Amino acid sequence: MTPSPEPAHDRVPLAPFWRQWSDRAVARAPAGWTGLIDELRDLQDAAAASAPPAETVARATALLADARRLLAAHTVADDEQLYGKLLRLPGRGQTLSPPLRLLSWTATEIVGEVTFGRFHSGSNDAVHGGAVALLFDEALGRLSDLDDRPPSRTVSLRVEFRSLTPVGRPLTVRARLLGQDGRKRRLAGVLRDGERLCAEADGLFLALRPGQR
């Protein structure tokens, strides 16, 4: 696999299993689906950042309940779910972790950009440590399953918090595949705000055997 010449998250090569998984969701996604996810993400940040008066709280609660009822009427099983399966999109169409936009990639290294919103703030404009771990799981998992490697799952993830991770600033995340031994893949990641190291991680991913989910 050759390094990508320019930033283009949507050209990240997908291994066959993941391409099929993602293409199936893309084919089933209705018009406007990605806009719904973007709105949901913005809503989470707006709710976290607001201190509204009671009338606004009441109105927003009613609107949210309406939206929930609309969506709940179309509940499907996990196999048919669209959420989180659009792998060509930064954030892959989910709001659990902030959108990770891949800027460059090889078979053994990816570099991406991420901006945490207020939703992921722990306290004092610093990102919650669990959200940082979540980001590393996404980034390392993405690299683990790149380059036609069979799907894997995280069995171990260790995170070291080196300095506060800021909210609202574009950060750089870099993941590297350190080595493979049979089904075991060792990966490492770093998260930086400019030159400053915010956190680093190492993880062990296990390739799934046929039939494992």
Ligand SMILES: CCCCCCCCCC(=O)SCCNC(=O)CCNC(=O)[C@H](O)C(C)(C)COP(=O)(O)OP(=O)(O)OC[C@H]1O[C@@H](n2cnc3c(N)ncnc32)[C@H](O)[C@@H]1OP(=O)(O)O
């Ligand atoms: C493009 C895709 C984008 C997606 C990005 C998102 C990525 C998100 C990834 C995740 O978060 S996955 C969800 C969190 N992970 C899990 O829920 C995994 C739970 N664990 C399992 O389901 C099973 O452990 C698993 C199916 C992965 C493996 O079970 P097996 O029974 O096949 O493996 P086994 O227990 O025999 O272990 C295989 C080897 O790994 C070793 N091992 C297992 N766990 C270990 C551990 N924690 N630390 C060190 N070694 C470990 C184990 O000792 C053994 O070594 P040896 O072969 O040398 O004997």
